[in-house]
Every structure is written in C-alpha cells, then in structure tokens.
Amino acid sequence: MSVERISTGVSGLDEVLDGGLIRGRNVLVRGSPGSGKTIFGLHFLSAGIDAEETALYINMGEPQAYVEETADAFGLNTEQIQFHNLSPTQEQFSERNSYSVFESAEVEQPEFIEDLRDEVDKIKPDRVLLDPITEFRYLTSDERQFRSGVLGLLDYLKEVGATVMLTSQAGGSITDDDIQFLVDAVISLDVTPESRAVNVSKFRGSSFRRGNHSYDITDEGLTVWPTLVPGEQEREVESGTLSSGVAELDDLLHGGLDQGTVTILSGPTGVGKTTTGLQFLIQAALEGKQSILFQFEEAERTIRKRADAIGLPLQDALDSGQLSIVEIDPEEYTVGEFEDLVREAVTDGTEAVMIDGSQGFQENLRGLDNTTGALLRIGRFLRAAGVSTILVNEVHNITGDFHATEERTSNLADNIMFLRHVEYRGKVRKVIGTLKMRTSDFERSLRELEITADGIRVGEPLPQLRGILTGTPEWNDTDTASKHDVDNDEQT
Known part of the structure; x- marks a missing residue:
C-alpha cells in the first residue's frame, strides 16, 4: 500500500x-x-x-x-x-x-x-x-x-x-x-x-x-x-584519460589517469604533490572538463602566486570558467557541509576533483571523528559518479621507511603515485613513481621530478636508483649518475 x-x-x-x-x-x-x-x-x-x-x-x-x-x-x-x-x-x-x-x-x-x-x-x-x-x-x-x-x-x-x-x-x-x-x-x-x-x-x-x-x-x-551515499548520483564513466599535459609524466602512466578513477598522490612535505596534482587539474580544465580544487592546505593567493612562478597556466584555466578553487578554512565547515559541496559539484557536472590534502581535511573540518571513513565515503561517491579524483596525501617521514599513505586509504585508490625526496652527493632530489594502477598498465621505473621556472619537468627512467622502498635509496650506476650530474651542472 x-x-x-x-x-x-x-x-x-x-x-x-x-x-x-x-x-x-x-x-x-x-x-x-x-x-x-x-x-x-x-x-x-x-x-x-x-x-x-x-x-x-x-x-x-x-x-x-x-x-x-x-x-x-x-x-x-x-x-x-x-x-x-x-x-x-x-x-x-x-x-x-x-x-x-x-x-x-x-x-x-x-x-x-x-x-x-x-x-x-x-x-x-x-x-x-x-x-x-x-x-x-x-x-x-x-x-x-x-x-x-x-x-x-x-x-x-x-x-x-x-x-x-x-x-x-x-x-x-x-x-x-x-x-x-x-x-x-x-x-x-x-x-x-x-x-x-x-x-x-x-x-x-x-x-x-x-x-x-x-x-x-x-x-x-x-x-x-545528508551523509554521502556512494552511488546516489551514479553515472556512466566515459572512456578516456586525464592527461597531465607533460609527455614524460603521461608516459609514466602509459597515457594518463583513467577517467573516473581515484588517485592518491602521496609524499612528504615540499616534494611537489600539490603542484603535480594541479598540473592534471589545469590540463583537464583546458581540455574542457569542469574541474574543482578543494584546498585545505594553502590560501588561494599562495597557489596563484606559485603557479605564476613556475609557469603553470592556472589563470587561463580559471578564466575559462572550467576550473574553480574552493578554499576550506579551519572550522568553516562541518564534514556534512563539505560533503554537500562535493554533492553539488557532481550535480553541476564536475568531471575532475582534487582534494588537497588529507592532513588539512582532518584538521579543518568540524565534527570529523573518523578521517579515514569520511575520505573513503567521499572517494567512493566520486568514483561512482564517474569523477576523476586526486587526493593529495601527506606522509610525515621525509626520508626513511616508505609509506604509501598515512590515512590507511590505499584500498580506496585505483591509482597510487608517490613522490619522494632522495639524497645524492649532498643534494636533495625529487623522484616520482607509480605504485598501483588498477585499470591499466604503468611504468615500474622511477623518474626524477623537477619543478622549474618553466613548469614541471619529468626526466627519463632512472634504472640506477634503487632501494627507495627500503628507505635507503642508492644510485648504483656511478657513471650514469655522474653524467647526469654533469649534464645538470652544464644546464645551470
């Protein structure tokens, strides 16, 4: 009845x-x-x-x-x-x-x-x-x-x-x-x-x-x-990839991130997680995909200034109307209010979302007693809605034992990309690699990551770099490493 x-x-x-x-x-x-x-x-x-x-x-x-x-x-x-x-x-x-x-x-x-x-x-x-x-x-x-x-x-x-x-x-x-x-x-x-x-x-x-x-x-x-329910706005995922616009980075991913997947971008502070994630988001916007950055860690003006300094076309993406930045200040929203922002973004047709980052998510939202549960719920909701999602996750150890994530959310991720500081001959370098891609193949090697005045630069594979997952990375090929050093010095 x-x-x-x-x-x-x-x-x-x-x-x-x-x-x-x-x-x-x-x-x-x-x-x-x-x-x-x-x-x-x-x-x-x-x-x-x-x-x-x-x-x-x-x-x-x-x-x-x-x-x-x-x-x-x-x-x-x-x-x-x-x-x-x-x-x-x-x-x-x-x-x-x-x-x-x-x-x-x-x-x-x-x-x-x-x-x-x-x-x-x-x-x-x-x-x-x-x-x-x-x-x-x-x-x-x-x-x-x-x-x-x-x-x-x-x-x-x-x-x-x-x-x-x-x-x-x-x-x-x-x-x-x-x-x-x-x-x-x-x-x-x-x-x-x-x-x-x-x-x-x-x-x-x-x-x-x-x-x-x-x-x-x-x-x-x-x-x-209402708490988000995965599948409440389920829609069919279009085939295709989310490109970074950097050829070498896309090569590392065998073409890019598959549309509608959840990617955890993990690494310690200062390694370039936000910049790398922003590269994907800007490229998505410039390709006509409605995109949104939920920023928990930094002020929007800081992001704009940094983007200008390294040549990222952030302003072009914002001017196109395809990219928007929502700054989440401490104590401004409850977890329920933030989930409603995510729901509205999906309703409005958003195709790419970046949440930066998990530490700020935990500290800024009111009424959040289970960070992992909330992130899992949001990620699954976005995946079911066919939204490409990048979650920036900060690990606390700059060097030492390798940890993919701090919040135990790795089971949520379709893809895990990690950035890492390594030391070689008294210099700190950055490397990027892929640990997991659930829906496609990927390159198993590591590549050097540089953030320059001309944007993100990803080098060739580094077969000589070994042991990063053990916490004590080493450059085993002395000749190749020395040549790399000479090349860098000549460019400088």
Whole structure:
C-alpha cells in the first residue's frame, strides 16, 4: 500500500527520510536544551502553512511571544499557526513564583483533556506540534497516567487525520523511552562542542538513511546535510584519460589517469604533490572538463602566486570558467557541509576533483571523528559518479621507511603515485613513481621530478636508483649518475 509523504520543512531531512514524513502518523524529535527542537517543529508547521494546511501548536514550554519571535527571526510563516497554550503565563508565574502550575494537584485533568479535544475539533489541524511532550508528565498524576494520556492523545489525533510531531527534552534523570515506544518515528538531535548531528533510529513503514547526518542552525533556520551515499548520483564513466599535459609524466602512466578513477598522490612535505596534482587539474580544465580544487592546505593567493612562478597556466584555466578553487578554512565547515559541496559539484557536472590534502581535511573540518571513513565515503561517491579524483596525501617521514599513505586509504585508490625526496652527493632530489594502477598498465621505473621556472619537468627512467622502498635509496650506476650530474651542472 502506497503512503503519502509530506515535507518536514527542514532542508535535507526529507532526503534522509526517503521522501519525508508519512501523512497521518507521528514523530518524536528528541534532544538536549539548545539542540533546535522548537525550531525543528516550527519548520514542520510552516511547511504545512506553505502547503495550505492547517497547523496547531500545542505549547507546553516557552511563552507564545517568545516562540513567535523565534519563528520571525528565521523567516518562518507563523501568522496562520493556531496556538493552544498550556505553558504558564507571566501572571501565573508571578503568583506562584514557580512552574508548579503544572503539578497534577493544580490541574483539573478532565477539563484539560476536554479543552484540548475541543481545540482540535474546532481547528481540524492537518499538522500538530506538541512542544515539549515531556512537560505533559506534570499534567498527570503518575507514569501510568502519563503513558495512557499520551497514547490516548495520539490515537485521537490520528483519528482526525493529523500528522503529529512531538518534541522531547530528555536528559539526566528524565527519560523518554516510553514515548519512543509509542510513536511511529524517532529523530534525535545530538549536540557536541564541535558539531551537531541528526539521527533517525525508527521509522515505521519506511526506509531511511541510517547513521549520523550533520545539521546546523543558521540565520536561515535548521539545515541537515545528508551523509554521502556512494552511488546516489551514479553515472556512466566515459572512456578516456586525464592527461597531465607533460609527455614524460603521461608516459609514466602509459597515457594518463583513467577517467573516473581515484588517485592518491602521496609524499612528504615540499616534494611537489600539490603542484603535480594541479598540473592534471589545469590540463583537464583546458581540455574542457569542469574541474574543482578543494584546498585545505594553502590560501588561494599562495597557489596563484606559485603557479605564476613556475609557469603553470592556472589563470587561463580559471578564466575559462572550467576550473574553480574552493578554499576550506579551519572550522568553516562541518564534514556534512563539505560533503554537500562535493554533492553539488557532481550535480553541476564536475568531471575532475582534487582534494588537497588529507592532513588539512582532518584538521579543518568540524565534527570529523573518523578521517579515514569520511575520505573513503567521499572517494567512493566520486568514483561512482564517474569523477576523476586526486587526493593529495601527506606522509610525515621525509626520508626513511616508505609509506604509501598515512590515512590507511590505499584500498580506496585505483591509482597510487608517490613522490619522494632522495639524497645524492649532498643534494636533495625529487623522484616520482607509480605504485598501483588498477585499470591499466604503468611504468615500474622511477623518474626524477623537477619543478622549474618553466613548469614541471619529468626526466627519463632512472634504472640506477634503487632501494627507495627500503628507505635507503642508492644510485648504483656511478657513471650514469655522474653524467647526469654533469649534464645538470652544464644546464645551470
């Protein structure tokens, strides 16, 4: 049997709920003080007003004026929302000097229930918000009466066809386990000093996206960023390669990086990872492929200045409109917001993405408790979408034992290219090689990499360089090495 979906009014949450809430059922939104439960509920009612539905707010907490001010601050439509206030008025508070107005001895429960039913019969609401339902405990004499009262109220609202949202301010000695058992769906808002996450733990009659999804409260209200799911924007990968535009580097890769693959570009600081990756991205843009650089490590002005210094046509690629740079500053985005940027880039037709780099990714994003998991999720999403992806990964040891990656993401990579510092006769040189290409063959030898005023220069294979994977590389062919030194000195 098909069910009718209605929007929650919260951006991104309908996607988590596989299309929205089910009309005529109820949902519990639970969270600590300040997590955004009331704002959540106001979005829900405002969406109903926008859909020409009737909305009833049963207010058991904050004064109505405060709720309306909150809604106005976020631009939510509340003018047509009907309020039924069970919260204490200022006069009651002044008289009692406490909120004991909610104690069962002070309330005639039959009259309370009757008034509420009369209000529902009069308004015939399509949507109802009870905020917060935990205050209902103070209107009942014991736990048994509380549970039976909530169940009776929900059954009555279901009879009149209302979709109901309840909020719960559970915490400390107050639990809402019994309410979770009674409702059709449960949505939790979890808040930490670094991030906010929404989690759906129950949704009768519907599938939903499990796990934590980032959310935040901004001037525009509450927004949810669904966690990326590999394959949600799957598209066929076009045949072809991502060329670097440097013939010798493409030779090392037997033509370039296959389209739609994930490449990890690994090496220690200062070895040229960003420059090498940028070479691929610029060439892709100049060939008409929509490309984007997510920059975690450096300021855009620094990248532009360095590109100018070594002759990379970065400005041409930017001017073409095919390349864009998104600078990710520390603490600017949650991991969910960044994943949404990636999703938007794919939706807009991006064909090549570079993430620079894994260390900045870990340090700059808020709410990131599993760097490896997030990188794997993003990489698999981009691969399924047919996007050529370059992930710049920094290894901490400049010399010594060889490590392909630091974040244990090598199983994600279709291709692994590594750059390495080596010492020869008191000089530090750079070499580049390929450790893995899943979809094509590649050259097994190492080549010298130089970054000059004329751009990237990749030399011929270096059969005399051995032992780099052992951590103690050596130049075994003295004659060849000496000749190479002489040639370099003559060029200088």
